[in-house]
Amino acid sequence: xxxxNDIHKSFGDAHVLKGISxxxxxxxxxxxxxxxxxxxxxxxxxxxxxFYPEEGDIVYDGNSYASLPDNEKRNLRQEIGMVxxxxxxxxxxxxxxxxxxxxxxxxxxxxxxxTDRVDAVLKRVNLIDAHHKFPSEISGGMQxxxxxxxxxxxxxxxxxxxxxxxxxxxxxxxxxxxxxxxITEEYDITTVINTHDMNSxxxxxxxxxxxxxxxxxxxxxxxxxxxxxxKSVTDFVYSSDLFKxxxxxxxxxxx
Amino acid sequence: MNYLASIGSYATMVREVxxxxxxxxxxxxxxxxxxxELIYGSLGIxxxxxxxxxxxVAIQTALNLTNPLIPRNLIGFATRQSVILExxxxxxxxxxxxxxxxxxxxxxxxxxxxxxxxxxEVMGVNSLNYLVFPKIIAMLFYPFAIAISMYVGxxxxxxxxxxxxxxxxxxxxxxxxxxxxxxxxxxxxIKTLIFAFxxxxxxxxxxxxxxxxxxxxGKASTTSFVWTSVVIIILNYxxxxxxxx
Numbered sequence: 001x002x003x004x005n006d007i008h009k010s011f012g013d014a015h016v017l018k019g020i021s022x023x024x025x026x027x028x029x030x031x032x033x034x035x036x037x038x039x040x041x042x043x044x045x046x047x048x049x050x051f052y053p054e055e056g057d058i059v060y061d062g063n064s065y066a067s068l069p070d071n072e073k074r075n076l077r078q079e080i081g082m083v084x085x086x087x088x089x090x091x092x093x094x095x096x097x098x099x100x101x102x103x104x105x106x107x108x109x110x111x112x113x114x115t116d117r118v119d120a121v122l123k124r125v126n127l128i129d130a131h132h133k134f135p136s137e138i139s140g141g142m143q144x145x146x147x148x149x150x151x152x153x154x155x156x157x158x159x160x161x162x163x164x165x166x167x168x169x170x171x172x173x174x175x176x177x178x179x180x181x182x183i184t185e186e187y188d189i190t191t192v193i194n195t196h197d198m199n200s201x202x203x204x205x206x207x208x209x210x211x212x213x214x215x216x217x218x219x220x221x222x223x224x225x226x227x228x229x230x231k232s233v234t235d236f237v238y239s240s241d242l243f244k245x246x247x248x249x250x251x252x253x254x255x
Numbered sequence: 256m257n258y259l260a261s262i263g264s265y266a267t268m269v270r271e272v273x274x275x276x277x278x279x280x281x282x283x284x285x286x287x288x289x290x291x292e293l294i295y296g297s298l299g300i301x302x303x304x305x306x307x308x309x310x311x312v313a314i315q316t317a318l319n320l321t322n323p324l325i326p327r328n329l330i331g332f333a334t335r336q337s338v339i340l341e342x343x344x345x346x347x348x349x350x351x352x353x354x355x356x357x358x359x360x361x362x363x364x365x366x367x368x369x370x371x372x373x374x375x376e377v378m379g380v381n382s383l384n385y386l387v388f389p390k391i392i393a394m395l396f397y398p399f400a401i402a403i404s405m406y407v408g409x410x411x412x413x414x415x416x417x418x419x420x421x422x423x424x425x426x427x428x429x430x431x432x433x434x435x436x437x438x439x440x441x442x443x444x445i446k447t448l449i450f451a452f453x454x455x456x457x458x459x460x461x462x463x464x465x466x467x468x469x470x471x472x473g474k475a476s477t478t479s480f481v482w483t484s485v486v487i488i489i490l491n492y493x494x495x496x497x498x499x500x
Contacts, residue, residue: 010408048377049376049377050376050377074275075379077377077378077379078376078378078379080377082377084370084373084374086369086370087368088369088370088371088373088374090371091365091369091371092362092375102378104278104280104281105277105278105281106378106379107378132489137304144363151412160377225341
Protein backbone atom coordinates (compact mmCIF):
# COMPACT_ATOMS: atom_id res chain seq x y z
CA UNK A 1 0.00 0.00 0.00
CA UNK A 2 1.23 3.48 -0.81
CA UNK A 3 0.01 6.49 1.18
CA UNK A 4 0.59 9.92 -0.28
CA ASN A 5 0.31 12.76 2.24
CA ASP A 6 -0.08 16.32 0.97
CA ILE A 7 2.84 16.43 -1.46
CA HIS A 8 3.99 19.67 -3.07
CA LYS A 9 6.48 20.02 -5.90
CA SER A 10 7.68 23.17 -7.69
CA PHE A 11 10.09 23.88 -10.53
CA GLY A 12 11.25 27.47 -10.17
CA ASP A 13 8.10 29.59 -10.04
CA ALA A 14 5.87 26.80 -11.36
CA HIS A 15 4.02 25.13 -8.49
CA VAL A 16 3.21 21.83 -10.23
CA LEU A 17 1.84 19.72 -7.36
CA LYS A 18 -0.14 21.74 -4.85
CA GLY A 19 -0.86 19.24 -2.08
CA ILE A 20 -2.03 15.80 -3.18
CA SER A 21 -3.10 13.11 -0.72
CA UNK A 22 -4.37 9.64 -1.58
CA UNK A 23 -3.94 5.92 -0.88
CA UNK A 24 -3.09 3.21 -3.41
CA UNK A 25 -4.06 -0.26 -2.21
CA UNK A 26 -2.41 -3.65 -2.75
CA UNK A 27 -3.60 -5.91 -5.56
CA UNK A 28 -5.44 -3.08 -7.25
CA UNK A 29 -4.86 -1.16 -10.43
CA UNK A 30 -4.89 2.52 -9.54
CA UNK A 31 -5.16 4.96 -12.42
CA UNK A 32 -4.08 8.59 -12.47
CA UNK A 33 -5.86 10.54 -15.15
CA UNK A 34 -5.97 14.18 -16.13
CA UNK A 35 -5.24 16.52 -18.99
CA UNK A 36 -1.74 17.21 -20.22
CA UNK A 37 -0.02 19.59 -17.80
CA UNK A 38 -2.16 18.51 -14.86
CA UNK A 39 0.91 17.16 -13.01
CA UNK A 40 0.42 13.41 -13.63
CA UNK A 41 4.00 12.71 -14.73
CA UNK A 42 5.53 14.81 -11.95
CA UNK A 43 3.29 13.02 -9.44
CA UNK A 44 4.39 9.63 -10.79
CA UNK A 45 8.05 10.66 -10.71
CA UNK A 46 7.62 11.73 -7.07
CA UNK A 47 6.18 8.28 -6.30
CA UNK A 48 9.18 6.71 -8.04
CA UNK A 49 11.67 8.81 -6.08
CA UNK A 50 12.97 10.52 -9.22
CA PHE A 51 11.71 13.87 -7.89
CA TYR A 52 11.74 14.86 -4.23
CA PRO A 53 8.62 16.69 -3.01
CA GLU A 54 9.34 19.91 -1.08
CA GLU A 55 6.51 19.19 1.33
CA GLY A 56 4.52 16.13 2.29
CA ASP A 57 5.44 12.50 2.46
CA ILE A 58 5.07 9.22 0.59
CA VAL A 59 4.74 6.10 2.74
CA TYR A 60 5.42 2.65 1.24
CA ASP A 61 3.93 -0.07 3.46
CA GLY A 62 4.58 1.96 6.58
CA ASN A 63 8.02 3.27 5.51
CA SER A 64 8.20 6.99 4.97
CA TYR A 65 10.41 7.48 1.87
CA ALA A 66 11.76 10.87 2.97
CA SER A 67 13.03 9.53 6.30
CA LEU A 68 14.69 6.39 4.90
CA PRO A 69 18.50 6.37 4.77
CA ASP A 70 20.04 6.26 1.28
CA ASN A 71 20.80 2.52 1.28
CA GLU A 72 17.22 1.69 2.31
CA LYS A 73 15.91 4.02 -0.38
CA ARG A 74 17.91 2.02 -2.91
CA ASN A 75 16.59 -1.24 -1.44
CA LEU A 76 13.06 0.10 -1.72
CA ARG A 77 13.69 1.01 -5.35
CA GLN A 78 14.56 -2.61 -6.03
CA GLU A 79 10.99 -3.43 -5.00
CA ILE A 80 9.66 -1.06 -7.63
CA GLY A 81 8.96 -2.04 -11.22
CA MET A 82 8.43 0.67 -13.79
CA VAL A 83 7.07 0.59 -17.33
CA UNK A 84 8.06 3.82 -19.06
CA UNK A 85 6.05 5.54 -21.76
CA UNK A 86 8.65 4.76 -24.43
CA UNK A 87 9.50 1.40 -22.80
CA UNK A 88 13.07 2.66 -22.01
CA UNK A 89 14.66 -0.63 -23.00
CA UNK A 90 18.46 -0.65 -23.22
CA UNK A 91 19.24 -0.50 -26.95
CA UNK A 92 22.55 -2.29 -26.62
CA UNK A 93 21.02 -5.36 -24.97
CA UNK A 94 18.82 -8.13 -26.33
CA UNK A 95 15.33 -8.73 -25.01
CA UNK A 96 16.70 -11.40 -22.63
CA UNK A 97 19.55 -9.08 -21.62
CA UNK A 98 17.11 -6.32 -20.75
CA UNK A 99 14.99 -8.61 -18.60
CA UNK A 100 18.03 -10.19 -16.96
CA UNK A 101 19.60 -6.80 -16.16
CA UNK A 102 17.99 -6.26 -12.70
CA UNK A 103 18.82 -9.86 -11.72
CA UNK A 104 22.47 -9.40 -12.70
CA UNK A 105 22.66 -6.10 -10.85
CA UNK A 106 20.97 -7.02 -7.59
CA UNK A 107 20.97 -10.77 -7.06
CA UNK A 108 23.61 -13.42 -6.56
CA UNK A 109 21.79 -15.97 -8.70
CA UNK A 110 23.74 -18.27 -10.99
CA UNK A 111 23.51 -17.81 -14.76
CA UNK A 112 21.17 -20.80 -15.10
CA UNK A 113 18.86 -19.53 -12.32
CA UNK A 114 18.71 -16.14 -14.00
CA THR A 115 18.03 -17.71 -17.40
CA ASP A 116 15.21 -19.80 -15.93
CA ARG A 117 13.65 -16.73 -14.33
CA VAL A 118 13.94 -14.72 -17.57
CA ASP A 119 12.35 -17.58 -19.52
CA ALA A 120 9.49 -17.76 -17.03
CA VAL A 121 8.83 -14.03 -17.12
CA LEU A 122 9.06 -13.79 -20.91
CA LYS A 123 6.66 -16.73 -21.15
CA ARG A 124 4.29 -14.89 -18.83
CA VAL A 125 4.18 -11.93 -21.23
CA ASN A 126 3.95 -14.23 -24.29
CA LEU A 127 7.36 -13.35 -25.68
CA ILE A 128 9.18 -16.65 -25.54
CA ASP A 129 10.52 -16.38 -29.13
CA ALA A 130 12.05 -12.92 -28.81
CA HIS A 131 15.00 -13.71 -26.50
CA HIS A 132 17.80 -12.85 -28.88
CA LYS A 133 16.19 -9.92 -30.63
CA PHE A 134 17.20 -6.33 -29.97
CA PRO A 135 14.59 -3.70 -29.00
CA SER A 136 14.91 -2.08 -32.44
CA GLU A 137 13.89 -5.38 -34.06
CA ILE A 138 10.55 -5.77 -32.28
CA SER A 139 7.23 -3.90 -32.45
CA GLY A 140 6.05 -1.22 -30.00
CA GLY A 141 3.61 -3.65 -28.37
CA MET A 142 6.36 -6.24 -27.92
CA GLN A 143 8.66 -3.57 -26.46
CA UNK A 144 5.96 -2.75 -23.89
CA UNK A 145 5.70 -6.43 -23.00
CA UNK A 146 9.48 -6.65 -22.58
CA UNK A 147 9.30 -3.56 -20.35
CA UNK A 148 6.60 -5.27 -18.26
CA UNK A 149 8.73 -8.43 -18.08
CA UNK A 150 11.73 -6.38 -16.90
CA UNK A 151 9.53 -4.60 -14.36
CA UNK A 152 8.23 -7.82 -12.78
CA UNK A 153 11.36 -9.99 -12.99
CA UNK A 154 12.41 -9.05 -9.43
CA UNK A 155 8.92 -9.76 -8.01
CA UNK A 156 8.24 -6.12 -7.19
CA UNK A 157 5.82 -4.93 -4.55
CA UNK A 158 4.93 -1.85 -6.55
CA UNK A 159 4.40 -1.47 -10.30
CA UNK A 160 4.25 1.93 -11.96
CA UNK A 161 3.30 2.46 -15.59
CA UNK A 162 3.54 5.75 -17.46
CA UNK A 163 1.12 5.84 -20.40
CA UNK A 164 1.53 2.11 -21.11
CA UNK A 165 -0.75 2.32 -24.16
CA UNK A 166 0.65 5.34 -25.89
CA UNK A 167 1.47 4.69 -29.53
CA UNK A 168 -0.26 1.29 -29.59
CA UNK A 169 -3.20 0.18 -31.73
CA UNK A 170 -6.46 -0.38 -29.78
CA UNK A 171 -6.19 -4.19 -29.87
CA UNK A 172 -2.61 -4.24 -28.56
CA UNK A 173 -3.53 -1.58 -26.00
CA UNK A 174 -6.24 -3.88 -24.60
CA UNK A 175 -3.75 -6.76 -24.45
CA UNK A 176 -1.28 -4.63 -22.49
CA UNK A 177 -4.03 -3.38 -20.15
CA UNK A 178 -5.20 -6.91 -19.45
CA UNK A 179 -1.65 -8.12 -18.92
CA UNK A 180 -1.02 -5.39 -16.32
CA UNK A 181 -4.29 -6.21 -14.55
CA UNK A 182 -3.56 -9.94 -14.49
CA ILE A 183 -0.04 -9.41 -13.18
CA THR A 184 -1.32 -7.03 -10.48
CA GLU A 185 -3.71 -9.67 -9.18
CA GLU A 186 -1.32 -12.60 -9.65
CA TYR A 187 1.58 -10.97 -7.79
CA ASP A 188 -0.66 -8.98 -5.38
CA ILE A 189 1.21 -5.78 -6.11
CA THR A 190 0.27 -2.13 -5.86
CA THR A 191 -0.05 -0.88 -9.41
CA VAL A 192 -0.24 2.79 -10.33
CA ILE A 193 -0.86 3.71 -13.95
CA ASN A 194 -0.58 7.16 -15.42
CA THR A 195 -2.87 7.44 -18.43
CA HIS A 196 -5.25 9.62 -20.39
CA ASP A 197 -6.73 6.67 -22.24
CA MET A 198 -10.38 6.30 -21.20
CA ASN A 199 -10.48 2.79 -22.64
CA SER A 200 -7.89 1.80 -20.02
CA UNK A 201 -9.96 3.46 -17.32
CA UNK A 202 -12.97 1.37 -18.30
CA UNK A 203 -10.96 -1.78 -18.90
CA UNK A 204 -8.80 -2.05 -15.78
CA UNK A 205 -9.38 0.96 -13.52
CA UNK A 206 -10.28 -0.05 -9.99
CA UNK A 207 -9.41 3.22 -8.35
CA UNK A 208 -9.21 6.40 -10.37
CA UNK A 209 -7.52 9.62 -9.34
CA UNK A 210 -8.27 12.70 -11.43
CA UNK A 211 -5.70 15.49 -11.28
CA UNK A 212 -6.27 19.05 -12.37
CA UNK A 213 -3.77 21.91 -12.10
CA UNK A 214 -1.65 20.00 -9.60
CA UNK A 215 -4.54 19.14 -7.28
CA UNK A 216 -6.63 16.04 -6.68
CA UNK A 217 -9.91 17.07 -8.28
CA UNK A 218 -11.72 13.76 -7.83
CA UNK A 219 -11.19 10.12 -6.89
CA UNK A 220 -13.40 7.08 -7.06
CA UNK A 221 -14.10 3.85 -8.93
CA UNK A 222 -14.82 3.40 -12.63
CA UNK A 223 -18.52 2.97 -11.86
CA UNK A 224 -18.58 6.18 -9.87
CA UNK A 225 -16.97 8.14 -12.68
CA UNK A 226 -20.20 7.84 -14.71
CA UNK A 227 -22.27 9.17 -11.83
CA UNK A 228 -20.11 12.09 -10.84
CA UNK A 229 -21.31 15.61 -11.43
CA UNK A 230 -17.81 17.07 -11.17
CA LYS A 231 -17.64 19.23 -14.29
CA SER A 232 -13.87 18.88 -14.79
CA VAL A 233 -14.15 15.10 -14.70
CA THR A 234 -17.16 14.93 -17.00
CA ASP A 235 -15.52 17.35 -19.45
CA PHE A 236 -12.44 15.12 -19.53
CA VAL A 237 -14.19 11.76 -19.61
CA TYR A 238 -16.84 12.73 -22.14
CA SER A 239 -14.60 14.62 -24.50
CA SER A 240 -15.03 11.84 -27.06
CA ASP A 241 -18.32 11.15 -28.84
CA LEU A 242 -18.20 7.49 -27.86
CA PHE A 243 -18.16 8.24 -24.16
CA LYS A 244 -20.81 10.95 -24.57
CA UNK A 245 -23.08 8.25 -25.99
CA UNK A 246 -22.17 5.88 -23.15
CA UNK A 247 -23.08 8.57 -20.61
CA UNK A 248 -26.33 9.33 -22.44
CA UNK A 249 -27.26 5.64 -22.33
CA UNK A 250 -26.38 5.52 -18.63
CA UNK A 251 -28.56 8.55 -17.84
CA UNK A 252 -31.44 7.14 -19.89
CA UNK A 253 -31.12 3.81 -18.08
CA UNK A 254 -31.10 5.57 -14.71
CA UNK A 255 -34.24 7.54 -15.55
CA MET B 256 26.99 32.84 -13.08
CA ASN B 257 25.80 30.08 -15.42
CA TYR B 258 29.38 29.01 -16.04
CA LEU B 259 30.03 28.79 -12.29
CA ALA B 260 26.86 26.76 -11.80
CA SER B 261 27.93 24.41 -14.60
CA ILE B 262 31.39 23.95 -13.07
CA GLY B 263 29.78 23.16 -9.70
CA SER B 264 27.36 20.76 -11.31
CA TYR B 265 30.24 19.08 -13.20
CA ALA B 266 32.20 18.67 -9.93
CA THR B 267 29.14 17.15 -8.24
CA MET B 268 28.74 14.75 -11.15
CA VAL B 269 32.37 13.64 -10.91
CA ARG B 270 31.93 12.97 -7.18
CA GLU B 271 28.77 10.92 -7.81
CA VAL B 272 30.60 8.83 -10.43
CA UNK B 273 32.79 7.32 -7.72
CA UNK B 274 29.93 6.59 -5.29
CA UNK B 275 28.06 3.29 -4.95
CA UNK B 276 30.01 1.21 -7.45
CA UNK B 277 28.34 -1.22 -9.83
CA UNK B 278 29.04 -4.96 -9.35
CA UNK B 279 32.56 -5.77 -10.56
CA UNK B 280 31.29 -8.60 -12.80
CA UNK B 281 29.18 -6.13 -14.75
CA UNK B 282 31.65 -3.26 -14.53
CA UNK B 283 34.43 -5.42 -15.99
CA UNK B 284 32.45 -6.10 -19.16
CA UNK B 285 31.43 -2.43 -19.42
CA UNK B 286 35.09 -1.34 -19.16
CA UNK B 287 36.19 -3.81 -21.85
CA UNK B 288 33.38 -2.62 -24.11
CA UNK B 289 34.40 1.01 -23.62
CA UNK B 290 38.09 0.23 -24.28
CA UNK B 291 37.00 -1.36 -27.54
CA GLU B 292 34.73 1.55 -28.43
CA LEU B 293 36.80 4.53 -27.24
CA ILE B 294 40.42 3.40 -27.66
CA TYR B 295 40.61 0.52 -30.11
CA GLY B 296 37.91 2.08 -32.28
CA SER B 297 39.90 5.31 -32.51
CA LEU B 298 43.28 3.83 -33.45
CA GLY B 299 42.59 4.01 -37.19
CA ILE B 300 41.97 7.77 -37.22
CA UNK B 301 44.81 8.39 -34.75
CA UNK B 302 47.30 6.50 -36.95
CA UNK B 303 46.06 8.20 -40.12
CA UNK B 304 46.26 11.73 -38.68
CA UNK B 305 49.56 11.16 -36.89
CA UNK B 306 51.32 9.87 -40.00
CA UNK B 307 50.37 12.88 -42.10
CA UNK B 308 50.96 15.42 -39.32
CA UNK B 309 54.48 14.03 -38.82
CA UNK B 310 55.06 14.10 -42.57
CA UNK B 311 53.88 17.71 -42.89
CA VAL B 312 56.00 18.86 -39.93
CA ALA B 313 59.09 17.32 -41.59
CA ILE B 314 58.33 18.91 -44.98
CA GLN B 315 57.57 22.34 -43.46
CA THR B 316 60.78 22.26 -41.41
CA ALA B 317 62.81 21.19 -44.46
CA LEU B 318 61.33 23.93 -46.65
CA ASN B 319 62.08 26.60 -44.03
CA LEU B 320 65.73 25.54 -43.53
CA THR B 321 67.18 27.64 -46.32
CA ASN B 322 70.43 28.51 -44.53
CA PRO B 323 73.12 25.98 -45.62
CA LEU B 324 74.83 26.35 -42.23
CA ILE B 325 71.91 24.74 -40.41
CA PRO B 326 72.35 20.94 -40.36
CA ARG B 327 69.65 18.84 -42.09
CA ASN B 328 69.33 16.60 -39.05
CA LEU B 329 67.36 19.45 -37.49
CA ILE B 330 64.40 18.12 -39.50
CA GLY B 331 64.45 14.94 -37.40
CA PHE B 332 64.89 16.94 -34.22
CA ALA B 333 62.01 19.31 -35.04
CA THR B 334 59.72 16.43 -36.01
CA ARG B 335 60.46 14.59 -32.77
CA GLN B 336 59.91 17.64 -30.58
CA SER B 337 56.73 18.78 -32.36
CA VAL B 338 55.16 15.35 -32.42
CA ILE B 339 56.05 14.30 -28.87
CA LEU B 340 55.42 17.60 -27.13
CA GLU B 341 52.33 18.89 -28.91
CA UNK B 342 50.93 17.13 -31.94
CA UNK B 343 50.47 13.66 -30.44
CA UNK B 344 49.13 14.62 -26.99
CA UNK B 345 47.31 17.88 -27.75
CA UNK B 346 46.30 17.88 -31.41
CA UNK B 347 45.16 14.25 -31.30
CA UNK B 348 43.26 14.95 -28.05
CA UNK B 349 41.33 17.75 -29.76
CA UNK B 350 40.47 15.32 -32.57
CA UNK B 351 39.43 12.75 -29.94
CA UNK B 352 37.26 15.38 -28.23
CA UNK B 353 35.31 15.43 -31.49
CA UNK B 354 35.32 11.72 -32.26
CA UNK B 355 35.04 10.14 -28.81
CA UNK B 356 33.40 13.15 -27.12
CA UNK B 357 30.50 13.35 -29.53
CA UNK B 358 30.00 9.58 -29.27
CA UNK B 359 29.87 9.82 -25.46
CA UNK B 360 27.49 12.81 -25.43
CA UNK B 361 25.16 11.38 -28.03
CA UNK B 362 25.02 7.90 -26.49
CA UNK B 363 24.36 9.19 -22.95
CA UNK B 364 22.07 11.96 -24.28
CA UNK B 365 19.99 9.43 -26.21
CA UNK B 366 19.68 7.34 -23.06
CA UNK B 367 18.46 10.47 -21.24
CA UNK B 368 15.90 11.31 -23.96
CA UNK B 369 14.57 7.75 -24.13
CA UNK B 370 14.29 7.54 -20.30
CA UNK B 371 16.88 4.73 -20.08
CA UNK B 372 18.74 6.74 -17.41
CA UNK B 373 15.48 7.13 -15.45
CA UNK B 374 15.01 3.36 -15.78
CA UNK B 375 18.45 2.79 -14.23
CA GLU B 376 17.70 5.21 -11.39
CA VAL B 377 14.30 3.67 -10.66
CA MET B 378 15.96 0.25 -10.37
CA GLY B 379 18.34 1.69 -7.76
CA VAL B 380 21.42 1.74 -10.03
CA ASN B 381 23.86 4.66 -9.65
CA SER B 382 23.50 5.67 -13.29
CA LEU B 383 26.53 7.99 -13.23
CA ASN B 384 28.77 5.21 -11.97
CA TYR B 385 27.29 2.73 -14.45
CA LEU B 386 27.65 5.06 -17.44
CA VAL B 387 30.65 7.30 -16.77
CA PHE B 388 33.05 5.26 -14.60
CA PRO B 389 33.80 2.65 -17.32
CA LYS B 390 34.59 5.49 -19.73
CA ILE B 391 37.05 7.06 -17.28
CA ILE B 392 38.79 3.72 -16.73
CA ALA B 393 38.84 2.97 -20.47
CA MET B 394 40.45 6.36 -21.11
CA LEU B 395 43.32 5.40 -18.79
CA PHE B 396 44.48 3.40 -21.80
CA TYR B 397 44.53 6.53 -23.91
CA PRO B 398 48.31 7.10 -23.36
CA PHE B 399 48.90 3.82 -25.23
CA ALA B 400 47.08 5.31 -28.22
CA ILE B 401 49.15 8.46 -27.89
CA ALA B 402 52.36 6.40 -27.76
CA ILE B 403 51.31 4.83 -31.07
CA SER B 404 50.54 8.32 -32.37
CA MET B 405 54.08 9.50 -31.43
CA TYR B 406 55.68 6.51 -33.12
CA VAL B 407 53.60 6.82 -36.29
CA GLY B 408 54.03 10.62 -36.40
CA UNK B 409 57.81 10.32 -36.28
CA UNK B 410 57.67 7.54 -38.87
CA UNK B 411 55.59 9.87 -41.08
CA UNK B 412 58.27 12.56 -40.68
CA UNK B 413 61.00 10.07 -41.61
CA UNK B 414 59.00 8.86 -44.62
CA UNK B 415 58.33 12.37 -45.96
CA UNK B 416 61.87 13.58 -45.20
CA UNK B 417 63.71 10.66 -46.74
CA UNK B 418 61.42 9.89 -49.68
CA UNK B 419 60.89 13.59 -50.35
CA UNK B 420 64.64 13.91 -50.80
CA UNK B 421 65.11 16.44 -47.97
CA UNK B 422 67.62 14.42 -45.92
CA UNK B 423 69.04 10.94 -45.52
CA UNK B 424 67.70 8.32 -43.16
CA UNK B 425 70.89 8.57 -41.08
CA UNK B 426 70.47 12.36 -40.80
CA UNK B 427 66.90 11.92 -39.59
CA UNK B 428 67.83 9.32 -36.96
CA UNK B 429 70.71 11.52 -35.81
CA UNK B 430 68.27 14.42 -35.37
CA UNK B 431 65.87 12.18 -33.47
CA UNK B 432 68.58 11.31 -30.93
CA UNK B 433 69.90 14.88 -30.60
CA UNK B 434 69.39 16.62 -27.20
CA UNK B 435 66.78 14.10 -26.12
CA UNK B 436 65.17 14.92 -22.76
CA UNK B 437 63.40 11.81 -21.37
CA UNK B 438 61.11 13.97 -19.19
CA UNK B 439 59.45 15.26 -22.36
CA UNK B 440 57.87 11.84 -22.78
CA UNK B 441 56.71 11.96 -19.16
CA UNK B 442 55.34 15.48 -19.71
CA UNK B 443 53.44 14.28 -22.77
CA UNK B 444 51.90 11.33 -20.91
CA ILE B 445 50.95 13.42 -17.88
CA LYS B 446 49.14 15.80 -20.24
CA THR B 447 47.54 12.88 -22.04
CA LEU B 448 46.13 11.37 -18.84
CA ILE B 449 44.63 14.70 -17.77
CA PHE B 450 43.17 15.26 -21.24
CA ALA B 451 41.80 11.70 -21.13
CA PHE B 452 39.87 12.53 -17.94
CA UNK B 453 38.47 15.66 -19.61
CA UNK B 454 37.50 13.72 -22.76
CA UNK B 455 35.67 11.10 -20.68
CA UNK B 456 33.88 13.40 -18.25
CA UNK B 457 32.99 16.68 -20.03
CA UNK B 458 31.03 15.00 -22.85
CA UNK B 459 29.40 12.71 -20.26
CA UNK B 460 28.28 15.79 -18.33
CA UNK B 461 26.75 17.34 -21.46
CA UNK B 462 24.96 14.10 -22.33
CA UNK B 463 23.77 13.28 -18.82
CA UNK B 464 22.27 16.66 -17.99
CA UNK B 465 20.82 17.47 -21.41
CA UNK B 466 17.14 18.28 -21.73
CA UNK B 467 14.87 17.94 -24.74
CA UNK B 468 14.74 15.58 -27.69
CA UNK B 469 16.78 14.34 -30.63
CA UNK B 470 17.66 17.84 -31.85
CA UNK B 471 19.06 18.73 -28.43
CA UNK B 472 21.22 15.59 -28.47
CA GLY B 473 22.93 16.98 -31.59
CA LYS B 474 23.30 20.41 -29.99
CA ALA B 475 24.71 18.86 -26.81
CA SER B 476 27.30 16.94 -28.88
CA THR B 477 28.45 20.17 -30.53
CA THR B 478 28.57 22.04 -27.22
CA SER B 479 30.51 19.22 -25.57
CA PHE B 480 33.08 19.24 -28.40
CA VAL B 481 33.55 23.00 -28.07
CA TRP B 482 33.95 22.88 -24.28
CA THR B 483 36.17 19.82 -24.25
CA SER B 484 38.46 21.47 -26.84
CA VAL B 485 38.53 24.74 -24.86
CA VAL B 486 39.39 22.88 -21.65
CA ILE B 487 42.12 20.86 -23.41
CA ILE B 488 43.69 24.04 -24.84
CA ILE B 489 43.61 25.84 -21.46
CA LEU B 490 44.92 22.78 -19.59
CA ASN B 491 47.67 22.44 -22.19
CA TYR B 492 48.82 25.98 -21.47
CA UNK B 493 48.69 25.53 -17.68
CA UNK B 494 50.42 22.13 -17.71
CA UNK B 495 53.16 23.33 -20.04
CA UNK B 496 53.82 26.29 -17.75
CA UNK B 497 53.79 24.06 -14.66
CA UNK B 498 55.84 21.17 -15.98
CA UNK B 499 58.26 22.82 -18.40
CA UNK B 500 58.18 26.50 -17.44
